[in-house]
Amino acid sequence: MTKAITQTFSQETDILARTIYGEARGEAVRGKEAVACVIINRVQKAKTKGGYWWGASIEKVCHKPWQFSCWNVNDPNREKITDPNLNNRVFSSCLRIARRAINGAITDPTRGATHYHHKDINPAWARGKAPSAEIGNHLFYNNVE
Numbered sequence: 168m169t170k171a172i173t174q175t176f177s178q179e180t181d182i183l184a185r186t187i188y189g190e191a192r193g194e195a196v197r198g199k200e201a202v203a204c205v206i207i208n209r210v211q212k213a214k215t216k217g218g219y220w221w222g223a224s225i226e227k228v229c230h231k232p233w234q235f236s237c238w239n240v241n242d243p244n245r246e247k248i249t250d251p252n253l254n255n256r257v258f259s260s261c262l263r264i265a266r267r268a269i270n271g272a273i274t275d276p277t278r279g280a281t282h283y284h285h286k287d288i289n290p291a292w293a294r295g296k297a298p299s300a301e302i303g304n305h306l307f308y309n310n311v312e
Contacts, residue, residue: 179225183265186229189237189248192257197276198303199261203268204275205283212281276300280307
C-alpha cells in the first residue's frame, strides 16, 4: 500500500510522479519527461479510441498490471515508490515533471510513444519494430498495438 501524499498534490500528480521516480529516477530530466509522456500518450490514445486495454486515466495506466514494473509487488523499486521522501531532490523533480506533463507543458520527445524498454533488454513486443526515439537508457516505440 502506498502512503498517500495527496494532501499536497492531486492523486494523478502523485501517481504519475511515483511512476516516473520508479521507472526513471536515474535518468536526466529529458528521460523522466519521456516516461511521463508515454503515460500521457496512453491516456490520450484511450480517450481518442473511447477506451483501451490499459485504461483511460493516469491511475489506471500506471497501475495496469505488468505495464510499469515499479508497481509490481515483487519489484525492488516498489518499496522506493511507496513512501517517497518529499525532500528528495529527484522525487521533487519527478513531481514538477508530473505537474507539467498533466498540464500539457512538455513537448513529447518520444514522438507519440506508448511503450519503452531499457536498451539492455529486448522484449518480445519490441522485436521487429523500429524505436521512435532513444532517450537516456531507454528506447521508445510509437508503433505497438
